[in-house]
Amino acid sequence: MTPTGTTLVDSLRSGDARALARAISTVENRAPGWSELLKALFPHTGKARVIGLTGPPGAGKSTLVDQLAKHYRNKEENQTIGIIAVDPTSPYTGGAILGDRIRMQDHYSDPGIYIRSMATRGSLGGLARATADAATVLDASGRDLVMIETVGVGQDEVDIVRLADVTVVILVPGMGDDVQTIKAGIMEIADIFVINKSEREGAERVEREIRSMQSLASRNDRWMPPIVKTVASEGVGTEELAKAIADYEAYLKKENLILKKNVENWQERLVEMLRDAMLEKARSQMDGGSLERYAAEIAEHKRDPYSLVEEIVRGAERN
Amino acid sequence: MTPTGTTLVDSLRSGDARALARAISTVENRAPGWSELLKALFPHTGKARVIGLTGPPGAGKSTLVDQLAKHYRNKEENQTIGIIAVDPTSPYTGGAILGDRIRMQDHYSDPGIYIRSMATRGSLGGLARATADAATVLDASGRDLVMIETVGVGQDEVDIVRLADVTVVILVPGMGDDVQTIKAGIMEIADIFVINKSEREGAERVEREIRSMQSLASRNDRWMPPIVKTVASEGVGTEELAKAIADYEAYLKKENLILKKNVENWQERLVEMLRDAMLEKARSQMDGGSLERYAAEIAEHKRDPYSLVEEIVRGAERN
Numbered sequence: 001m002t003p004t005g006t007t008l009v010d011s012l013r014s015g016d017a018r019a020l021a022r023a024i025s026t027v028e029n030r031a032p033g034w035s036e037l038l039k040a041l042f043p044h045t046g047k048a049r050v051i052g053l054t055g056p057p058g059a060g061k062s063t064l065v066d067q068l069a070k071h072y073r074n075k076e077e078n079q080t081i082g083i084i085a086v087d088p089t090s091p092y093t094g095g096a097i098l099g100d101r102i103r104m105q106d107h108y109s110d111p112g113i114y115i116r117s118m119a120t121r122g123s124l125g126g127l128a129r130a131t132a133d134a135a136t137v138l139d140a141s142g143r144d145l146v147m148i149e150t151v152g153v154g155q156d157e158v159d160i161v162r163l164a165d166v167t168v169v170i171l172v173p174g175m176g177d178d179v180q181t182i183k184a185g186i187m188e189i190a191d192i193f194v195i196n197k198s199e200r201e202g203a204e205r206v207e208r209e210i211r212s213m214q215s216l217a218s219r220n221d222r223w224m225p226p227i228v229k230t231v232a233s234e235g236v237g238t239e240e241l242a243k244a245i246a247d248y249e250a251y252l253k254k255e256n257l258i259l260k261k262n263v264e265n266w267q268e269r270l271v272e273m274l275r276d277a278m279l280e281k282a283r284s285q286m287d288g289g290s291l292e293r294y295a296a297e298i299a300e301h302k303r304d305p306y307s308l309v310e311e312i313v314r315g316a317e318r319n
Numbered sequence: 320m321t322p323t324g325t326t327l328v329d330s331l332r333s334g335d336a337r338a339l340a341r342a343i344s345t346v347e348n349r350a351p352g353w354s355e356l357l358k359a360l361f362p363h364t365g366k367a368r369v370i371g372l373t374g375p376p377g378a379g380k381s382t383l384v385d386q387l388a389k390h391y392r393n394k395e396e397n398q399t400i401g402i403i404a405v406d407p408t409s410p411y412t413g414g415a416i417l418g419d420r421i422r423m424q425d426h427y428s429d430p431g432i433y434i435r436s437m438a439t440r441g442s443l444g445g446l447a448r449a450t451a452d453a454a455t456v457l458d459a460s461g462r463d464l465v466m467i468e469t470v471g472v473g474q475d476e477v478d479i480v481r482l483a484d485v486t487v488v489i490l491v492p493g494m495g496d497d498v499q500t501i502k503a504g505i506m507e508i509a510d511i512f513v514i515n516k517s518e519r520e521g522a523e524r525v526e527r528e529i530r531s532m533q534s535l536a537s538r539n540d541r542w543m544p545p546i547v548k549t550v551a552s553e554g555v556g557t558e559e560l561a562k563a564i565a566d567y568e569a570y571l572k573k574e575n576l577i578l579k580k581n582v583e584n585w586q587e588r589l590v591e592m593l594r595d596a597m598l599e600k601a602r603s604q605m606d607g608g609s610l611e612r613y614a615a616e617i618a619e620h621k622r623d624p625y626s627l628v629e630e631i632v633r634g635a636e637r638n
Binding site: 270 | 357362364376583590593594595597600601610615617623626632
């Protein structure tokens with residue numbers, strides 16, 4: 001444990017938002033000390049509720065998350081909140097940062113809400129890993145509730161929401177031809193369905209489709225994911241959604257499923273962590289330009305990549 | 320080289336569709352002999368053109384790919400085609416297989432078109448890896464053209480289309496609020512933009528948005544991605560798209576960028592291959608139930624995962 005690390009952990013635990021931002025950046029960018037920091041934070045984790053929200057572009061996720069945040073900040077609930085908005089934006093346009101600023105204005109005066117955007121940073125390291133680590137930091141900082149909001153329904157998003165205790169899948173009427181495909185891809189991960197913009201034509205059709213696909217899906221528990229209709233832009237349905245979330249949490253508790261879910265999540269995360277760490281090990285054994293050189297030899301068909309990888313793994317790479 | 324492998328490679332090279340299907344399944348599922356098979360196929364690769372097509376759900380990708388396939392099968396072009404349709408469908412509903420069948424009927428009598436669906440199979444192994452390997456098999460089998468069609472704009476899709484020589488991004492009018500975000504995420508990977516369903520209201524707006532974002536984006540070459548308008552369901556714009564693809568291929572050739580692109584692609588792929596192979600190595604050193612046991616200890620806070628991973632990587636795991 002470095003002295004810097006100790007100080008950062010202390011500031012973080014005392015609720016300092018700047019320390020929080022710095023700690024998340026440290027783990028996100030794998031900056032020096034990231035590993036020691038996570039080790040020091042780990043004993044303080046496991047207290048926050050983690051809610052994952054995902055859905056296709058245009059479903060109104062951000063608005064819904066903002067509404068939920070307002071709900072959980074009200075007097076009865078009075079929870080402190082961390083929001084991680086995972087954004088598949090390009091480094092050029094600064095979409096993530098911009099979106100961050102616009103949305104933060106709303107809650108600017110409320111230190112009980114901390115919003116962090118995570119942008120795609122290429123395949124190395126991985127967005128799911130970075131998001132998991134950011135959630136760990138928010139949890140350790142003492143936030144009562146962490147909401148992870150992510151666009152899309154690809155494997156990335158499945159990996160990201162998998163670390164949540166509760167997964168909310170947001171759909172919207174009139175999504176076009178591939179809506180069946182999307183829904184099929186997320187039937188397994190949805191604990192709760194939201195039909196947002198439910199005042200629009202086609203809301204009943206989406207509901208029917210979810211119901212008919214539910215009859216095909218087999219969850220490994222007996223929870224039947226409810227469908228909540230919302231109009232997030234007008235705050236309609238937020239209370240119902242919060243209630244559905246609370247119901248599912250109560251179900252998890254009653255059936256003693258929380259630990260089971262955690263064990264499953266950690267199995268997945270351990271594999272990902274191992275994968276990254278082992279890659280680092282392999283790369284550290286290669287000298288600077290060798291990856292580029294190998295790639296050139298493969299592109300010119302002077303070397304086959306499959307044998308090369310076996311060689312490197314055996315620790316017998318030629319330089 | 321096993322005798323089975325040799326036979327499979329020979330049948331595959333002779334154009335046998337059943338051998339092709341078996342070879343793709345072997346590498347996709349990492350069935351016994353997959354590695355030897357890929358090694359044997361590698362010398363036969365590098366001849367096929369690879370075109371990647373991606374876009375959000377509902378953009379009409381499949382229809383557009385079918386139209387392109389028809390175009391490339393006509394008398395003047397007369398190319399043999401392999402199509403890989405990457406589908407984020409669930410194992411429950413069999414969406415991938417179903418879609419496969421429906422679409423195959425169209426080309427059923429034409430052995431010059433081979434269609435293969437790839438479904439998401441959890442995070443292990445990875446869809447991008449499986450798709451790359453399937454493309455390698457199709458290339459080695461002697462197909463002139465490989466089209467990779469994938470839904471969405473997440474990191475998965477970026478990884479998948481990255482292995483294509485030409486990347487076509489398909490957009491559609493009226494996609495809703497997050498359209499800016501989507502476009503930002505794919506500005507770097509699009510060599511050609513398609514606005515499909517361009518008879519619909521809003522097509523000009525999508526075009527203006529692409530143009531305005533292009534002024535912000537900085538490609539590391541001087542290619543200005545053209546925008547092609549199509550109505551795929553009526554075959555409108557297919558010829559123009561094929562011409563845009565040919566133009567870009569000519570540009571790559573003229574500027575000597577093909578090898579450069581290949582080297583970059585192989586760098587990415589090598590890292591992914593190393594990551595998987597090193598994970599395998601780490602897992603092979605762990606006994607059967609130890610991952611589950613570790614995950615349980617972490618979930619119960621008896622052990623911190625970051626130190627554990629370091630331990631395993633050092634090859635000093637306790638059992």
